[in-house]
Amino acid sequence: MNVVTPFEGIGASLRRKEDFRFLMGRGQYVDDINRPGQTHAVMLRSPHAHATIDRIDTVAAKAMPGVKAIFVGEDMAAEQIGGIPCGWQIHNKDGSPMAEPMHPALALGKVRHVGDPVAVVIAETKSQARDAAEAIVVDYTPLPAVSGTEAALQPGAPQVHDGAPGNLCYDWHIGDKAAQEAAFARAARVVKFETTNNRLVPNAMEPRAAIGDFDSFSGDYTLYTTSQNPHVIRLLMGAFVLHIPESKLRVVAPDVGGGFGSKIYHYAEEAIVTWAAGKVKRPIKWTCERSESFMSDAHGRDHVSTAELALDAEGKILGLKVHTLANMGAYLSTFAPCVPTYLYATLLSGVYATPVIYAEVKAVFTNTVPVDAYRGAGRPEATYLLERLMDVAAAEAGLDKVDFRRRNFILPDQFPYQTPVALQYDSGDYHSTLEACLETAGWAGFEARRAESKTRGRLRGIGISTYVEACGIAPSAVVGSLGARAGLYEVGTIRVHPTGSVTVLTGAHSHGQGHETTFAQLIADKLGVPTANVDIVHGDTAKVPFGMGTYGSRSLAVGGSAMDKAMDKIIAKGKRIAAHLMEASVEDVEFERGTFRVAGTDKTKTLTDISLAAYVPHNYPIDEIEPGLEETAFYDPKNFTYPGGCHICEVEIDPETGRTEVLNFTAVDDVGRVINPMIVEGQVQGGVAQGIGQALLEAAIYDASGQLVSGSFMDYTMPRAGDLPDVGVATHVTLCTHNPLGVKGCGEVGAIGSPPAVMNAVVDALRDYGVRHVEMPATPQKIWGIVNAHRLAAE
Amino acid sequence: MYDFAYHKPASVADAVKILAADPDARPISGGMTLLPALKLRLNKPTSVVDLSGIAELHGVKREGDKLVIGALTRHGDVASSAEVKAAIPTLAAMAGTIGDTQVRNRGTMGGSVANNDPSADYPAALLALGATIQTDKRKLAAEDFFTGMFTTALEVGELVTAIHIPIPTKAGYAKMRNPASRYSMAGVFVAQTASGVRVAVNGAGANGVFREKAMEAALSANWSPDAVAGVKVDPGLLNGDIHGSAEYRAHLVTVMAKRAVIDAG
């Protein structure tokens, strides 16, 4: 019997179905998969940031034990293998397209960053492949390299690509420059602020891995890969790189241990193992080592920005002007160009009624690992810039930082709100999230706590950030007009089996988000099928019709909405079957949570009665309706979704060591309707952990020669449990007005709202030191430098 | 990892024999340092001699006014040893801060001492406490044993077998961790011993662990946090990296010295 307990539907903090498998070590990750006859691949990578490849000698290496094959760039080029494609094209101010240099899977003639793959060795064991890789002789002529974002545009800087003069990828802008200048001319005050958004290494717990498999009987290729979006990989790799039709290429992304964006992109290694499997006629496994992932997984952020805010005499914002340089790294990763443009500059209005905005963004090539979307993608950069600027401006205008924000908020009755930078926010209530957060965080009582810290020689500070973000990406027509080379709808299939259990096929992919639970709750809530009888299938192009995958907090808003639409179709068909069985007219049949009822009567049929009739159609309107009960819906959203809220952070600094401790963190977020509060809490906490990591700890540091100095966990500071407070999470809901579930998304809010809250707290803690700004990450050394300089100046 | 032969002798004599016969053989204790190096192919020993089966190398004993700690005693065992806690509580507390639980359940005092990582904890404790390192051949004072970054007086094939630590009147330790690796970036161990006040510094020295004589003098005259607070360390003798310049480390040494004296009580 189908009984849904009240604890299973929307709003229930149901424990995650998938956790049993994960906690028991029974997950099936790519590296757990072993194909019969499998060989192993090792990538030989460039030790140089920039060099010509004069000669590659593989003769001795090929003769080593167990070696099946060694391939270099020329071998792939000889077979017309394409470059790794970019999925988004930005246009320059003058309308011309961005520079889009070829990105060969294996380097051709030149290497452009440390870690650029030069050759692949395929051998019976991984150890043999490593031995042979060490025996390959590569003659390089090192070239001068450029790694810094600003340095890339300096006259005379080393050129990364011949086809990108001056290392410029694009020079783009948005907004009304003339209106901005006019607004600034009227301003009582203009506040200028410069900052760098630090470069980050995503470091998902599971390193990337890929297995290429070729069936010489059928000619079918299979790629098992650590991906957030297997269909996208099939499309990009099949159509642009290897020229394999979709019907001959299966991409499987099984359990994936975290992505944070870094597993969205199509990577060279995926194409290499798939192509090479066809050459050696054996399956090939490649598993990234951690140190290898530092130099081959796409990095995140890396902006240098200047912002200017114009205010009137009352502290109302008149306009905003932003100039940003964004580092693309050595090649364009799949979504790289859209991150500092349409995911960034369009968010610069934030939660404020800013009448005019003008932003220009230049993207540059450097001899570093490609940079692409990382949890939040563009929106953390915008939020950080704006929310630090708000604090700086409040201080300079002599305004209370909370009142200054309140004064400029978009008001609840202004929705839908059109910003001057393309987005139209559908709903939000920034005052309520602000007031709730101030209350929970004990903002009013802070000065007493500051004084108490002072008695212990510690500097206490409090920081706030009020933010909105745009996710649930995205309306296909809109992103198409902005340069996306794909649609961004989602697909859901609901298969009701004869005895009433349900299989859901979704194009979204779960790699930590808990979809197997949340999505089952949607089904339970609407169809009345207990979650135990709902199976969520994802991550396999051979099973799921199509899908665009999981990123940009889109799985529930777009993928969930597709399921909801498919359920509507199931219910509509079910009503027709029920009408036949109960000898009523379709219009009179109602459906609620698993029961079809003839309105106003006690005549009912369960969903199982209907599914049984659909698959055993003995008494069935066979002339009018096909048997079976399975429906698919493609859902293309009408707009982005706009989660927002308020984050407050309290820190304490030890001025003797410079160490900052996060004491409290409070998040009150509006993520739309909440399906599973426990999962939302976990998502926000995870995002905040990464935000605190960016603010206080993490930095990918290149030296001037292009070597990654923080290339391992010995030097790259990952946040650990002990660095984090118990993050308080609450939600305040306004519904999304344009998707059927009213949901907005919660995957990135934590990483978007938190860095400025932390940094505003750090600057507040240092208020007696005459500090206007501290760059991220606020390491102990940096803070001590500020304290020490102040002491020296006083002496 | 490159291929290597594996031996597991049951006595120090057997281990020494294998090591003497092959200069490219390496002893392994907890493997917390050696294994990562092997995995990264930074090391290519012909054979690895696993010391974990040698019973005589395990355990903590109190012998009169000193502690004798077997080379194979794990950090976790030092941290929880009733003998160590009673005799030198700050040494037990120090052991409890090395790495993480997994590391403490594998890593050994002998391995740490033989490795003499400039950022490791124990070398500062042993130097400040005036410990003696016993090998299969001889006994060496800590001063003579720790000779520089990752270098010791050990000869090829020579094994640390035990560490003899005189029990101090008072001892204290404080360190500032490297934010990324969580090893010490500047750690100071202070002790009042039979041979006077001794202060040793880890994490910061350009040439590894070292004694801070000016602080020793200051504390001999006046055992108080204030006495060391004014002692400045010359950055020229210190190490710098992305996490801490020599100037910053010099400052931290003074701060940690103060806190170590507070810890000692």
Ligand SMILES: Cc1cc2nc3c(=O)[nH]c(=O)nc-3n(C[C@H](O)[C@H](O)[C@H](O)COP(=O)(O)OP(=O)(O)OC[C@H]3O[C@@H](n4cnc5c(N)ncnc54)[C@H](O)[C@@H]3O)c2cc1C
């Ligand atoms: C994640 C992590 C964090 C860590 N954090 C810290 C920290 O905060 N502080 C700290 O002090 N240490 C830290 N360590 C190092 C740890 O304490 C190691 O255990 C220690 O440095 C080496 O001890 P071992 O027993 O593992 O030695 P092994 O790795 O087995 O050997 C280390 C070296 O010593 C040699 N050797 C081993 N035993 C002997 C012997 N008896 N005689 C002669 N030579 C010998 C080996 O040949 C090798 O060269 C950390 C290690 C890891 C992996």
